[in-house]
Amino acid sequence: MSKTNNSIEDSNAGRIHIVSELRDCFKNDKSTVYYKGAFTDSFTDRIITLAEFELERKTRRRMAFFVAESFQNIVRHGADVPENDELSLFGVRGIGSYLHIYSSNLVEEADKEIIENSLAKIENLSSEELNEYYRDLLMNNELSEKGGAGLGFVSMVRRSKHPVQHQFVKKNGLYSFNLQIDFKNESLSNEGKQEEPLNIVENSNLYDRTLEYDISFLYNGEFSDDMISSMLSIIEETNNTEANSAGFQLYHGAVEMMQNVVRHGKDVKDGNDGIFAILNTPKGYYMCSGNYIKKDGLSIVENVESLNLKTKEELNELYRATLKKNVLKKGNNAGIGLIDLKRTIDSKIDIAVSEDKDGLYLMMGLEIKI
Amino acid sequence: MESISIESSEYGPQVKLDVSGKIEISGKSMMEDAETFYDPIHSWIDNYIDTKDGRFLVEFNLKYFNSSSAKQLLRMLMTIDAAEKLKAEINWLYPAENDILLERGEELEIMVDTPFNFKPF
Numbered sequence: 001m002s003k004t005n006n007s008i009e010d011s012n013a014g015r016i017h018i019v020s021e022l023r024d025c026f027k028n029d030k031s032t033v034y035y036k037g038a039f040t041d042s043f044t045d046r047i048i049t050l051a052e053f054e055l056e057r058k059t060r061r062r063m064a065f066f067v068a069e070s071f072q073n074i075v076r077h078g079a080d081v082p083e084n085d086e087l088s089l090f091g092v093r094g095i096g097s098y099l100h101i102y103s104s105n106l107v108e109e110a111d112k113e114i115i116e117n118s119l120a121k122i123e124n125l126s127s128e129e130l131n132e133y134y135r136d137l138l139m140n141n142e143l144s145e146k147g148g149a150g151l152g153f154v155s156m157v158r159r160s161k162h163p164v165q166h167q168f169v170k171k172n173g174l175y176s177f178n179l180q181i182d183f184k185n186e187s188l189s190n191e192g193k194q195e196e197p198l199n200i201v202e203n204s205n206l207y208d209r210t211l212e213y214d215i216s217f218l219y220n221g222e223f224s225d226d227m228i229s230s231m232l233s234i235i236e237e238t239n240n241t242e243a244n245s246a247g248f249q250l251y252h253g254a255v256e257m258m259q260n261v262v263r264h265g266k267d268v269k270d271g272n273d274g275i276f277a278i279l280n281t282p283k284g285y286y287m288c289s290g291n292y293i294k295k296d297g298l299s300i301v302e303n304v305e306s307l308n309l310k311t312k313e314e315l316n317e318l319y320r321a322t323l324k325k326n327v328l329k330k331g332n333n334a335g336i337g338l339i340d341l342k343r344t345i346d347s348k349i350d351i352a353v354s355e356d357k358d359g360l361y362l363m364m365g366l367e368i369k370i
Numbered sequence: 371m372e373s374i375s376i377e378s379s380e381y382g383p384q385v386k387l388d389v390s391g392k393i394e395i396s397g398k399s400m401m402e403d404a405e406t407f408y409d410p411i412h413s414w415i416d417n418y419i420d421t422k423d424g425r426f427l428v429e430f431n432l433k434y435f436n437s438s439s440a441k442q443l444l445r446m447l448m449t450i451d452a453a454e455k456l457k458a459e460i461n462w463l464y465p466a467e468n469d470i471l472l473e474r475g476e477e478l479e480i481m482v483d484t485p486f487n488f489k490p491f
Contacts, residue, residue, distance in 0.1 A: 225402075229380050244467040248434065252470075255400055255436055262402060320481060327444050332405050337437040344470060 012286055016350050016365040018213045019277045019288045023220060025206060026275075030094040031221030034210055035234070037088065042237060044068055046230040050219055051092035051099065056187045062159055063099060066181045067092075069152050070103040076152075077115060079106040079174050087176065089207050094185075094221075096195050101181045102203045106174045115177060118150030119166060122157055130158055156181050165200035178204050214280040223261045223272040223291075231258065231276065246370040249345055250285060253368055254278075256341045257289040263337075264293050264300070264362070281367055288365035292358060300338075300362065304351045307342045315343035341366070371417050374410070382407055383432065387414045391424060396431035399439035408442035415449055423455035430475070431463040440474075444481060451482040458484045466490035 026032045033050045035043070044067045048060060074088060088105040107115065125133060134154045156164050160183035167178040182197035210218070219231055235254050239247055254276075261274035274291035293300070307315065319339045326335050342349055350365040371389055378384035383397040393415075401407050418426075428450065435443065450458045462475035472488060479486040 225381070244465070245470045248468055248470045251434060252436075255434070259402060259436065316477070320477065323441060323444055324481060327441055327448065330405070332403055332438045332441075336440065340437050340440070 012281075012348070012365060012367050013350050013352075015213070015279050015281075015286045016288055016352050016363050018215075018279070019218075019275065019290065019365070020352065020354065020363055022206070022209065022215075022218065022277070023275050023290060026093070026220045028095055029220060032091070032093050032218065033221075034089065034091040034206075034215065034218040036086070036090075036210060036216045037238065043090075043234065044071070046234050047090070047092060049226055049230040050221070051094060059185050059187060062183065063101075065159060066101045066156065066183065069156055070101055070179065070181065073152055073179065074103055074105045077105070077107045077111045077177065079108045079111070081106060081172075081174065083172060087171070087211065089210065091203065091207070093198065093203070095198060096193075097184050097186075098195060098197055099183055099185055100198050100203065101183075102179070102200070102207070104176055104178045104204070104207050106171065107168075107177045108174055112168055112175045112177065115153075115166075116168075118153050119164065121150065122154055123163065127158070127161075130154065134158060159183070162197060165197075167200060167204055169204070178207070216278050216280055216285075218275070218277040220275045221273065223258060223274045223276075228255075228258045228262070235278075246284075246368070249368050250287075250370075252344050253287050253341065253366060256337055257287060257364065260337065260364070261289050261291040264291060264297055275363075283367065284370035285368045286365060287368060288363065290361060290363040293353075293360050293362045295360065297362070298353065298360065301351055301353060303338060304342075304349050304364070307338060308348050310342075312343055312346060315339055319343060371414070371421060374414055376411075383435075385411060387411065387418075389418075389422075391418075391422065392427045392429070394429045394431070395443075396429075398433050399435040399443075401436075402438065404436070404438035404442045408439075408446070412442075412446060412449065415446060419449070419453040419456065424457060426450065426453075426456040426458045427461065428458065429461040429463065432471070433465075435474070444478060447478060447482045447484070451484050460484055460486045461489055462486045463489045463491055 031051055033047055035047070044064055047067055048063050051063070070090065078088065083106065089103065091102040093100045093102070122130060122133065137151055137154065153164055160181050162182045165180040165182065169176040169178065178200060180200040180203060217234065219227070221227065232251070232254060235251065239250055258276055261276070262272050272291070274289060277288045279286040279288070310318065319336050322335045322339060326333070345366050345368055347367045347369065352363045354361050373389045374387040376382070376385040378397040381398070381401040383395050383399045386392070386394040447460070450456060464471040464475060475486055475488060
């Protein structure tokens, strides 16, 4: 995950509301993943798992292809400037029977022209014309310096059966190249409804907001073991979580917050649906999670407020006393999760509860200083 | 009784229970249902205590453990602590730069009588 220093919001309580606002934007999504920073090939599997856990093998292969093509596109055309990692974003949204793969990265003017030319050539081609053009490209082996001749774009359109949506936006003397691949998960029924793919402008607007709020990771969707494991792998691969205390804090915060979503969300409508986000702050990271809770789950608010008033020594004593009290009781609830989180992170836990037509929604957030 | 070895998984640690009197637990212990994972380990230790005596070494080399696992680790240590026939020794291995893992070991040591050997690496 990439860190930038352009946070406009220094209040942590404010950050929780930012994630809450973004959640409203994803209300119709089955799953949403946003990641900002350097891209590596190992992310492909994690991202696919997060984006759509129920994909059939065939759709999963198509998705893997699109994710890999998007990554390659970023590597192939990305401007060689340090801020590219900070401004590169990758996102997947599952809405209805559609999956949308979005990427944004900085390119130089010369690359902008190459990309525009490649896309213009295929813009209005029928599927037969497209196949013919694809064969021509392969046979003439007309590879550009950047190694593509637009083959990547042609393959995206052929396999997705949708035009590639794109935009160029002037940024920092370069261009932000926004690209969106839309494709249908054929195994999902849309009950005969006419569906249109999401307009790229919506994703680009959200991208601007994630930059403005310095969000480096966001996931919205079901919290199963596979999802949690994929998110933790991304955190591990982008941070040194094992060697030092700061890495341990980050990992610990993520595990306890994600498992909290599973623990408290499981008896509520829609199962374990929740949100998890990491925002960069001037001091480190702000981690935030949200999930529906039952009415009797509201005691967590009082519990957190009371923990926030305790010193580290008091928290350590409370942790030991609670653990000893519960050690021989059956079940997995040791009653120490929040106490352990508070004393390990050593910063205030923010908590906010809101209510909508589906019930009470709890959001928790905390800052990890590095 | 037999030695048992459990391979590590995404959520579970590697566990080696050796009839020569040594237990090794290493890696990450972060499963939601820690009780189910640790139940056979508790049973093995109970069985060992019933049938054997003498030196008994427990070696922890954990990179991470969640709160559900902490409860199981303490339960295991309390059982070993109470076994008068055993001369138990606990090794707690941790990365030298990770003060929190050291503190977690020191904390478990406070809650039992058996002393810990802290070994940074």
